[in-house]
Amino acid sequence: MASNIHSYTMNRVWCPICNGVFITMTTYINHINQHKNHNLQYTCPSCRQQFRKLCRLKRHFQRCEMVSEEFRTGIHEQDRIVNDDQIVEEIEYIHEPNFEPVDDNNGDDYNEFSNGDEDNNDEFNNRNDDSCIVEKVFLKVSKLYGKMAFPKNLATDVISFVNEELVSTIFECILRGNCNREVIENMAFNCRSGLDAFASEYKFRKELINRNLYIPPVKFSILPEDILLKESYGYFIPINEMLAAIFEKREELVMDMLFTAANNSDSVDLNTQHIEYITQGATWQKQKVKFQFDAVIPIIIYQDDFEVCNPLGSKNFSYGLYSNFKQICNELENVENNGLALSYIPGNKVIGCNVCAIAGDNLALNSILGKKRNFVTDYCCRICVATIQQIEDLVEEDYSLLRTDENIHLGCTSKTPLADIDSFSETDMLSVDPFHDFFEGIVHAELCYILDYCFTNYVDIEILNTIKREFKYYNDFDKKNLSVDLKKEHILKKKLKMSGSEIACFLKYLPIYIGEFVPKNDEVWLFLGKLIEMIDSSLSTFFNTEKINNLQKITKEHHTTYKVIFGPKTLTPKHHFITHYGTHQFHNAANLLQEEQFEPQCSIGKIEDYIDITNFDIIDYVFHLDFDYTKVPFSKQFFFVS
Structure with a gap:
């Protein structure tokens, strides 16, 4: 095998900085280390990938050197696949330039890849050194793994999908003998067409529209109509349309929800049973009886403040939390009152939705509830009205200090936007961090x-x-x-x-x-x-x-x-x-409201919307729901609104 096949073991390395030529990668790294500066991007001489840090370039070389070693030691191994009484022997590809397949029958049989045109024949027979598909795939996935902001589990999912869906399908077609030119071209076209939709945001949205998977965002004015200081708009996705689109495709799940509600299987006797899910907590059991729906979906609202320059902050008054959350709360109230009517449900049964809890860290929870954001002052607790002097000495919960409808205003600096939702009760929907x-x-x-x-x-x-x-x-x-x-x-x-x-x-x-x-x-x-x-x-x-x-x-x-x-x-x-954790567990099953469960999902939106969130003219507000219906039954699930 030619030594220049793998660009990371070649005998000549060209430096893009000074046009110098070096024998090994080690000398090339030492050369760059001597001439580096803060504004320099380090370029791999083979794949042209750029790195901001020299240590990452070194790691890139080490990974690719390991790949090259695997190719050198394992390229001549043959695998035999036994299918019933037939033994199918895989073709051994020798990675040499201008490789031509060997004709075992000396040209007596018809070559399926040939149509009599030598130019087309050369297209399949001639291979460049850089066209090794295995190495290309590995290098591409290595780049995904090397991106700090790219989760490793997503790269693993890409590998799993390629192996299980694409490669397996192509290999099965070859084993069945359907490996003529037309079949291979169709398979290649199908593989490419499945990825064309991700070439740009426009194509991706167009594909979603064609598949009826796109719900256009609705524009709303953040400022009240009587304030004309500056136009500022936000966008949200209507929650009723989103939920209807999800449940229209989940008939089995919805029927299981109706069965669970009919049998009241989520009620729990604390003296003999355990609270495992939020639907078994005292707050949800008390709230669901208020609605006349056949089944009710619990919704959890998660709040996480953005950076200090966030124009949605409470310090911006008219542009603050209340103005932005008001429209969202109207949507939640609309869903609570009207529910969801699905096409396949018999009779006139309707699925309801109800906010059952809020989650977030201490600062975010105090912000959305309108409480003080200074935790060393009186009434800084969301669950009780203890003063700072009482807090220093209280070793257990004092039930006489718990917040009620009469003293809920103590320690409040503003009105909570969630108060516009009829079913919301701050004294019942307790949240901890x-x-x-x-x-x-x-x-x-x-x-x-x-x-x-x-x-x-x-x-x-x-x-x-x-x-x-x-x-x-x-x-x-x-x-x-x-x-x-x-x-x-x-x-x-x-x-x-x-x-x-x-x-x-x-x-x-x-x-x-x-x-x-x-x-x-x-x-x-x-x-x-x-x-x-x-x-x-x-x-x-x-x-x-x-x-x-x-x-x-x-x-x-x-x-x-x-x-x-x-x-x-x-x-x-x-x-x-x-x-207060004992009381919170009784009301809302604390294990489902831990802030770190929602933080990774919200951080993705914070990264994507960072530029727009600092734009004071147009503020993008994303209304996100996550419903993992594939793992456990409905009684153990919830919706996540961020």
Whole structure:
């Protein structure tokens, strides 16, 4: 096999900067490293792919070098496929320039690829060095994997689709003997035509319209009609049209929904059963009886603030949240009142839709509910009306301070746009933020005290760093969220240089890291166990009366111990928020309202709409729903509105 087939092992490398020629990739990298500057884009001399960082170019070379090695060692292997009594032997392609297929019958049989024209014959027989389809596919997918903003699971889906759908279909046609020129041309045309729709946004939208899968967005004015300072518009997709389009194609799912509603199979007795899904919570059970529909779909609204320059922010007054959410709330109210009439449902049965909960982080929830966004002032809690002095001492939930219709206005800075929805009840639709309350809140603060105590009395910080580095991690989540080495100065300043996910991973393995050094009866060691137990109970996937009472008991013990063991200490607002988790589990099954479940889906929209969201003339507002109907029955599902 010619050495110049694989451009990453060739003997000559040309530098696009100075037109110099180098023998190896190593010398080429060293040359670029000496002449690099901040404005330079590093170009691969083979595939012309550009990189902003030299380290990525090196990694690109290493990957392609591995590919070339695989081609050199495995190109002459033959596979035999047994089909009944017939043995079909795969053609061994030797990747040489100007390769011509060998005619085993010395030209006696008719060549299906030939039509008597030598020019057309050369089109199939002659192969360029760069036309190896396997290497082309690998390099293309490698580029997808190399993109930082491209999720790895999407690249895996592309590989799976090509292998299972396209390649398998073509291979089956060849095995059946239908490999004449016309069949191959049809297969090639079908493969290409399936991807033509993705060539541009215009073609993609046109294809969606042709398949009746496109719902045009509706334009609305953000400002009231009596304010003519500046025209500003938003766009949304009508929720009733979107839901109708989804359920018109899901007859089996809808019939299962009607059966579930008729048998009331989602009701739960907390004394004998568990709450596993949001449809079994007290809030949903109370809300669904208000509607006279045959079945009701629960809808969860997820709110996540954009960056500080966001023109939708509350600081922009007329352009703020209320003006934008008002139109969306009108759509939700319309669906709640009228429901969905589907063509295949017998009789006059109608499917209803109802907002059952809201989700988001603490700042976003306080914003959409019109509460204070400063968490060190009075009435900063969304669930109760405790003052900041009371928050510092409350180790358990005080039922006398819970918000009611009479005191719901305390701590409010503006009217919530959700109040326009008739079924919305702020006192019932409780929402918490476990990820930020725990891993970016109390766990971060308490780990600093725990580590400082352990480093002072039992274990050296370098020993812990060594154990953490050399520990064998088998979980993908843990491998991706390993934190950097701990430093003494960071511990003393009570600032761990870790993200929330890294803190969650570190806390998971901390008892294993230091367990052999700390006595079992040490009060700080016991406190660490109580912290982990409280988190596990709060993030449990099912609840009943016993588990809710146990969580409230553990939370009280943890908060009391924290005030004494590292003290005297006062509790923070996030300590206080956790005291309400038991009540929240009873109302809304907290495991379905954790903010980190919705964050990845919303972040895609934030990336795509970043330019438009800072445009003050036209503000794009995306109304997004996600319904995963393929995994579990309806009673375990919900709609996601962002």
